[in-house]
Amino acid sequence: MRKISLLGASGSIGVQTIEVIRQHNDQFELLAFSVGGNVKVAKELINEFSPLVVSVQTKEDCEALKLEYSSSNIRFVYGEEGLIEVATVKEADVLVNAVMGSVGLVPTLHAIECKKVIALANKETLVTAGHIVMEAARKHQVPILPVDSEHSAIYQCLQGEKEKNINTIILTASGGSFRDRTRDELIGVTREDALNHPNWSMGAKITIDSATMMNKGLEVIEAHWLFGIPYEDIQVVLHRESVVHSMVEFHDTSVIAQLGTPDMRVPIQYALTYPDRLPHPRGKRLNFMEMGKMHFEKMDFNRFRCLQYAYDAGKAGGTMTTVLNAANEVAVDAFLNGKIDFLTIETFIENAMSKHTIQMAPDLETIKEVDLDTRHYVRSLID
Amino acid sequence: MRKISLLGASGSIGVQTIEVIRQHNDQFELLAFSVGGNVKVAKELINEFSPLVVSVQTKEDCEALKLEYSSSNIRFVYGEEGLIEVATVKEADVLVNAVMGSVGLVPTLHAIECKKVIALANKETLVTAGHIVMEAARKHQVPILPVDSEHSAIYQCLQGEKEKNINTIILTASGGSFRDRTRDELIGVTREDALNHPNWSMGAKITIDSATMMNKGLEVIEAHWLFGIPYEDIQVVLHRESVVHSMVEFHDTSVIAQLGTPDMRVPIQYALTYPDRLPHPRGKRLNFMEMGKMHFEKMDFNRFRCLQYAYDAGKAGGTMTTVLNAANEVAVDAFLNGKIDFLTIETFIENAMSKHTIQMAPDLETIKEVDLDTRHYVRSLID
Numbered sequence: 001m002r003k004i005s006l007l008g009a010s011g012s013i014g015v016q017t018i019e020v021i022r023q024h025n026d027q028f029e030l031l032a033f034s035v036g037g038n039v040k041v042a043k044e045l046i047n048e049f050s051p052l053v054v055s056v057q058t059k060e061d062c063e064a065l066k067l068e069y070s071s072s073n074i075r076f077v078y079g080e081e082g083l084i085e086v087a088t089v090k091e092a093d094v095l096v097n098a099v100m101g102s103v104g105l106v107p108t109l110h111a112i113e114c115k116k117v118i119a120l121a122n123k124e125t126l127v128t129a130g131h132i133v134m135e136a137a138r139k140h141q142v143p144i145l146p147v148d149s150e151h152s153a154i155y156q157c158l159q160g161e162k163e164k165n166i167n168t169i170i171l172t173a174s175g176g177s178f179r180d181r182t183r184d185e186l187i188g189v190t191r192e193d194a195l196n197h198p199n200w201s202m203g204a205k206i207t208i209d210s211a212t213m214m215n216k217g218l219e220v221i222e223a224h225w226l227f228g229i230p231y232e233d234i235q236v237v238l239h240r241e242s243v244v245h246s247m248v249e250f251h252d253t254s255v256i257a258q259l260g261t262p263d264m265r266v267p268i269q270y271a272l273t274y275p276d277r278l279p280h281p282r283g284k285r286l287n288f289m290e291m292g293k294m295h296f297e298k299m300d301f302n303r304f305r306c307l308q309y310a311y312d313a314g315k316a317g318g319t320m321t322t323v324l325n326a327a328n329e330v331a332v333d334a335f336l337n338g339k340i341d342f343l344t345i346e347t348f349i350e351n352a353m354s355k356h357t358i359q360m361a362p363d364l365e366t367i368k369e370v371d372l373d374t375r376h377y378v379r380s381l382i383d
Numbered sequence: 384m385r386k387i388s389l390l391g392a393s394g395s396i397g398v399q400t401i402e403v404i405r406q407h408n409d410q411f412e413l414l415a416f417s418v419g420g421n422v423k424v425a426k427e428l429i430n431e432f433s434p435l436v437v438s439v440q441t442k443e444d445c446e447a448l449k450l451e452y453s454s455s456n457i458r459f460v461y462g463e464e465g466l467i468e469v470a471t472v473k474e475a476d477v478l479v480n481a482v483m484g485s486v487g488l489v490p491t492l493h494a495i496e497c498k499k500v501i502a503l504a505n506k507e508t509l510v511t512a513g514h515i516v517m518e519a520a521r522k523h524q525v526p527i528l529p530v531d532s533e534h535s536a537i538y539q540c541l542q543g544e545k546e547k548n549i550n551t552i553i554l555t556a557s558g559g560s561f562r563d564r565t566r567d568e569l570i571g572v573t574r575e576d577a578l579n580h581p582n583w584s585m586g587a588k589i590t591i592d593s594a595t596m597m598n599k600g601l602e603v604i605e606a607h608w609l610f611g612i613p614y615e616d617i618q619v620v621l622h623r624e625s626v627v628h629s630m631v632e633f634h635d636t637s638v639i640a641q642l643g644t645p646d647m648r649v650p651i652q653y654a655l656t657y658p659d660r661l662p663h664p665r666g667k668r669l670n671f672m673e674m675g676k677m678h679f680e681k682m683d684f685n686r687f688r689c690l691q692y693a694y695d696a697g698k699a700g701g702t703m704t705t706v707l708n709a710a711n712e713v714a715v716d717a718f719l720n721g722k723i724d725f726l727t728i729e730t731f732i733e734n735a736m737s738k739h740t741i742q743m744a745p746d747l748e749t750i751k752e753v754d755l756d757t758r759h760y761v762r763s764l765i766d
Contacts, residue, residue: 156639159543165660170671237671247642252649252656253666255642256539259630266635273635277548283636288553288620288679296671 002272003031005053005086005116007107008098009045010038012203013121013147013264017096018045020269024278032089034082034099039065046074053089055082080106087111094272096147097122100205101329102322102371105129106364112136119271121147123218128322128367130225144226145271150219151226152267153245153258158227159275161250169229170247170255171219172239173299174199176210179238183303189342191335199242199262208332212345213299217310218328221321224314231314236307238297243286261286305346309353318360319370320353326374327352334382348378385655386414388436388469388499390490391481392428393421395586396504396530396647400479401428403652407661415472417465417482422448429457436472438465463489470494477655479530480505483588484712485705485754488512489747495519502654504530506601507712511705511750513608527609528654533602534609535650536628536641541610542658544633552612553630553638554602555622556682557582559593562621566686572725574718582625582645591715595728596682600693601711604704607697614697619690621680626669644669688729692736701743702753703736709757710735717765731761 004021008014014033021028032053035042039061042054046069053075056062062078069076077085080103087095087107094117097104104122109132111118118137120126125133137144146152150171158166177196178186194211195204202210209215220234245267247257260266261284269278301308306328313324331345340348352374359366387404391397397416404411415436418425422444425437429452436458439445445461452459460468463486470478470490477500480487487505494501496519503509508516520527529535533554541549560579561569577594578587585593592598603617628650630640643649644667652661684691689711696707714728723731735757742749 156637160658161542162659167668239671244640249668250660251662252652252660253643253646253663253668254539254649254653254660255669257627257640257642259638259640260636263636266637269635270637275543276545277633277635277637279634280636285550285632285636286638288622289681292679294677294679296675296677298672 001029002027002094003029003092004094004096004272005032005089005092006030006096006098007034007083007086007104007122008036008100009033010035010041011098011100013098013268016264017098017268020265020272023280023282024269027278028272031092032086034086036099037061050074052091053077053086055086083107084110087116088114090114092116094119096268096271097125098147100124100203102128102325105133108133109136109364112140112142115140115142118142118144119147119268120144121268123148123222124325126222126225127218127325128371129364130221130321131361132364134225143274145274146222146226147264147267147271148219148222149262149264149267150246151222152270154223154227154248156258156270157246157248157256161248161256163228165250165252166227166229166233166248167251168233168235168249169223169227170235170237170249171216171223172242172244172246173213173216173236174210174242175238175240176213176215177207178211179240183343186343187341191338194335194342198240200264204336205329205332208335208345209328211342212306212332213304214306214310214328214345214349217307218325220307220310221314231311236299238299240295240297241291243291243294259286306349309346309349313353316358318358319362319366320356320358322362322367322370323352323356323374324349326371327378330375330378330382339382348381351381352378384412385410385477386412386475387477387479387655388415388472388475389413389479389481390417390466390469390487390505391419391483392416393418393424394481394483395589396481396651397479399647400481400651403648403655406663406665407652410661411655414475415469417469419482420444433457435474436460436469438469466490467493470499471497473497476500477502479651479654480508481530483507483586485511485708488516488750491516492519492747495523495525498523498525501525501527502530502651503527504651506531506605507708509605509608510601510708511754512747513604513704514744515747517608526657528657529605529609530647530650530654531602531605532645532647532650533629534605535653537606537610537631539641539653540629540631540639544631544639546611548633548635549610549612549616549631550634551616551618551632552606552610553618553620553632554599554606555625555627555629556596556599556619557593557625558621558623559596559598560590561594562623566726569726570724574721577718577725581623587719588712588715591718591728592711594725595689595715596687597689597693597711597728597732600690601708603690603693604697614694619682621682623678623680624674626674626677642669689732692729692732696736699741701741702745702749703739703741705745705750705753706735706739706757707732709754710761713758713761713765722765731764734764735761
């Protein structure tokens with residue numbers, strides 16, 4: 001029985017993690033979770049899983065739940081402290097970190113110190129503090145198992161292989177909602193256009209990040225930290241079908257690829273069962289004959305500037321990736337709220353990066369400061 | 384330093400094995416080899432590698448070499464005994480078996496008993512006696528490393544994975560020289576047409592086997608034995624580009640694939656370096672952007688009857704795969720010598736199989752008898 005705590009149970013990855021747990025309830029047990037503001041989901045999950053610890057966003061929600069479940073032994077917690085409690089609950093073996101944004105970082109570090117296996121869907125943790133997280137994981141000998149389909153693919157391709165033999169990591173990109181539009185055709189696109197992703201059904205933030213290609217940029221930075229590969233050796237290839245989830249080229253010219261239908265439950269389940277695999281009876285199997293063709297195209301870094309910015313930030317290092325991420329979060333939020341145009345997302349990120357003076361090997365405090373400063377600055381551009 | 388003995392040094396795989404050894408002469412040492420009737424190649428290799436043992440086909444060639452190299456310590460041997468001596472030379476770690484035809488079987492069994500790692504390019508060894516070879520390998524705890532590009536691909540895909548999690552093995556087939564012809568268009572095709580393979584440069588026998596799709600059929604049987612997978616779970620997919628060398632689907636719906644440019648030196652080198660990889664500086668790297676597209680199509684078992692016969696023979700088991708292989712060898716030879724039409728290859732195999740009464744779990748003696756009987760029968764059809 002694998003005992004699981006889950007940060008972000010009401011989000012897209014969280015919901016699918018619950019599905020995986022449910023599907024294999026003889027293998028997995030949900031011990032603790034956080035739901036942000038979604039108290040309705042919290043109650044459903046409490047009734048289904050009888051967890052030990054439940055975390056919500058506000059003190060008020062927490063108090064209300066305590067009252068409602070006063071006859072139970074559930075520990076109700078809230079806020080950042082609450083997330084840390086979920087992440088470090090003593091009885092759990094593995095933490096699934098599926099929260100969005102930089103709020104996922106501190107709980108992950110605490111879980112690593114408590115020697116939990118980390119199943120990581122929270123990109124920002126590695127984008128803003130990859131050096132701290134990976135160093136902590138090494139020190140405490142904790143595996144960081146990626147839940148992103150691309151990084152899970154790479155992780156799978158690397159089984160039985162040696163890091164020293166890697167030539168290139170090849171991340172595939174579907175191209176997002178606007179892959180067939182020119183830059184001119186991006187002027188005036190709406191929130192609804194952008195949210196219409198061709199292959200994957202995901203949360204709003206990540207769907208916009210796919211449309212700007214920032215999602216792939218963040219993944220490049222994640223891959224750099226997860227696999228210890230220099231940015232020069234991380235390639236992005238446009239692959240419309242999202243069937244090849246990513247690849248690794250070795251120095252004997254062999255390429256190992258992981259493929260599948262787009263289904264986030266597969267990488268989630270892999271992270272929970274690693275190094276084993278369990279069946280996925282509700283999954284759709286790939287049918288190569290039906291599919292017929294797979295396409296691969298060159299990425300246009302001028303068309304998709306956010307991808308270029310991500311490489312630039314990654315190569316620059318230090319606090320620059322924190323700036324990239326924070327600026328992007330605020331800009332995407334502004335676009336989703338109808339305050340700025342689609343292409344202005346890029347402009348704001350570029351502005352924030354040009355303005356920033358890098359601090360190398362930043363500690364958590366510095367990262368937090370730079371994060372806040374950047375958000376403040378980008379918000380000032382909006383108003 | 385990996386010490387290598389090589390059966391079939393003058394054939395296509397043998398020559399490429401020598402290239403790999405030469406490329407990494409700080410890692411590999413050629414200790415012993417056989418060359419069949421090609422004494423010229425034997426002399427070149429003797430001068431370059433100063434081996435311990437050299438085997439040729441005939442006693443005459445053997446005596447002549449002994450005389451010519453009388454001042455050396457090289458042991459010259461010949462015939463089937465010679466192959467066994469090469470395969471079991473005490474100082475060698477690994478046997479590369481790259482001879483053609485069922486002559487490769489007995490030396491392989493001897494090498495297994497001497498606990499040599501087996502790098503196997505000789506299909507017939509597994510096709511005719513898979514049950515004996517795999518049982519011997521288990522007993523002596525000897526790894527059988529495939530040198531075929533397809534089986535090497537599968538072997539690579541299975542690293543770090545568990546057999547119990549395999550759903551399907553997906554062998555890719557380029558389709559051979561005649562993939563775009565209908566059966567009617569196969570009437571009267573010439574030896575030269577058939578030898579013009581679109582992707583791989585290989586020996587004559589295997590190129591004809593690719594055109595009839597028997598090569599893929601033999602590979603299906605090989606895969607069955609190498610990986611312990613029932614025939615029902617081995618799929619063949621037509622893939623024109625020969626870029627995906629084969630794939631494994633696991634029960635969580637994940638598919639792991641191995642890709643590369645068509646270059647036999649890669650699987651040869653992998654078998655020699657396993658579980659490590661060495662660089663292949665003269666190899667051509669895959670460029671997904673240049674390639675653009677990959678195609679997958681359904682195999683037509685009516686169009687490619689030999690593939691159907693191979694599945695039939697494999698499922699029937701016992702001596703039937705020996706009949707399949709022996710009938711095919713004689714028929715292909717007859718086609719290459721202009722004695723029969725291309726489509727008659729199929730007819731002869733079908734005839735030999737219909738006529739045969741299976742003996743289950745045959746021993747080596749029985750296999751040899753059935754092999755000879757079949758050859759005799761098919762030759763009688765020709766004359």
